[in-house]
Amino acid sequence: MARLLIVEDDDSVRSFTARALAAAGYEIETAEDGLDGLEKIKKAQGAFDLVLSDIRMPAMDGIEMARTAAKVYPGLRLLLMTGFADQRERAVELDGTVAGVVNKPFSLAEIRERVGKVLAE
DSSP states (O other), X not given: OOEEEEEOSOHHXXXXXXXXXXXXXXXXXXXXXXXXXXXXXXXXXXXXSEEEEESSOSSSOHHHHHHHHHHHOTTOOEEEEESOXXXXXXXXXXXXXXXXXXXXXXXXXXXXXXXXXXXXO
16 A cells, blocks of 8 residues: 655645545545645655645745655655646756646546556656
């Protein structure tokens, strides 16, 4: 069973995504923002099969969290999500660090498919 960390500041999106992926059989942990996510990644010593993170968040955004986590845990797989086109463009600078960007809003089927593809790589 793959272990996932979902980093999302919006309670409803975090809850929806966590439930959707847990129902698909994944072990889920959640974090409320990039700082919380980075703390959980460090505490687990990078032992997540995938980190799924929003880009735009308070305290530390998903791009900064991804950069910092990838320096310490270069094998960590990351998938970003956003509802903002300009934020999607910012993620291009992380080519090779992240496995892609999921557009919000997404359906249960879409998020399960994207996560499944990244984990199968």
